[in-house]
Amino acid sequence: MTNLPHQVYDRFQKLIERARQTCLREPTAMTLATVGGDGRISARVVLLRSFDERGFVFYTNLNSDKALQLYANPNAAICFHWDELGEQVRVEGPVERISGEEADAYWRTRARDSQIGAWASHQSETLDSRETLEHRIAQSEHEFLGQEVPRPEFWSGFRLVARRIEFWSNRPARLHERTVFELVDDQWSHRMLYP
Numbered sequence: 361m362t363n364l365p366h367q368v369y370d371r372f373q374k375l376i377e378r379a380r381q382t383c384l385r386e387p388t389a390m391t392l393a394t395v396g397g398d399g400r401i402s403a404r405v406v407l408l409r410s411f412d413e414r415g416f417v418f419y420t421n422l423n424s425d426k427a428l429q430l431y432a433n434p435n436a437a438i439c440f441h442w443d444e445l446g447e448q449v450r451v452e453g454p455v456e457r458i459s460g461e462e463a464d465a466y467w468r469t470r471a472r473d474s475q476i477g478a479w480a481s482h483q484s485e486t487l488d489s490r491e492t493l494e495h496r497i498a499q500s501e502h503e504f505l506g507q508e509v510p511r512p513e514f515w516s517g518f519r520l521v522a523r524r525i526e527f528w529s530n531r532p533a534r535l536h537e538r539t540v541f542e543l544v545d546d547q548w549s550h551r552m553l554y555p
């Protein structure tokens with residue numbers, strides 16, 4: 361039983377809601393850190409697109425640098441920081457590919473421009489000029505003219521299944537409050553950490 365405990369789910373849900381209400385440009389932006397088979401660590405920002413008791417889902421190109429690292433080492437860390445709220449959330453755990461149905465359902469909610477962009481971009485590969493990218497976008501627009509844009513096989517989502525999640529709240533004099541929830545031997549437990 362690796363689902364998130366209710367109190368963790370509720371606490372995170374409330375934070376995301378507060379971030380949304382604070383009118384941040386990207387309230388679901390999170391830094392995603394991955395490690396390749398060669399030990400190289402890489403971090404970049406992606407958007408959290410869904411969240412439930414099973415974990416944290418983001419979408420990307422399956423040939424991208426991050427995806428290749430995740431195939432080599434299916435573990436990752438994500439970190440949210442909402443400066444305006446004085447809150448940070450760190451999550452660590454294994455990462456799994458989501459189902460084709462789940463990816464299709466999300467794909468259909470994306471703007472057509474973003475769908476075309478996904479087809480046109482060889483994410484993380486060398487691009488010789490902006491003109492090449494614009495040309496590829498025009499090609500994809502032409503290819504799918506007058507029809508729905510299908511989800512490319514090379515584009516889908518990953519779910520980070522939390523094994524450790526830490527809530528950090530800003531407090532005066534740097535005496536911040538830290539609570540970490542951990543899954544050990546299929547049991548969730550929590551403790552506080554010194555700031």
Ligand SMILES: Cc1cc2nc3c(=O)[nH]c(=O)nc-3n(C[C@H](O)[C@H](O)[C@H](O)COP(=O)(O)O)c2cc1C
Pocket residue numbers: 386389402404405406407408418419420421424425426427483484
């Ligand atoms: C605010 C913001 C949101 C982003 N969201 C995503 C995203 O959801 N998925 C994605 O693949 N890249 C996203 N990116 C781009 C990534 O940061 C990164 O440039 C890209 O995924 C390639 O990373 P990689 O070469 O390590 O695979 C976003 C960037 C920013 C600044």
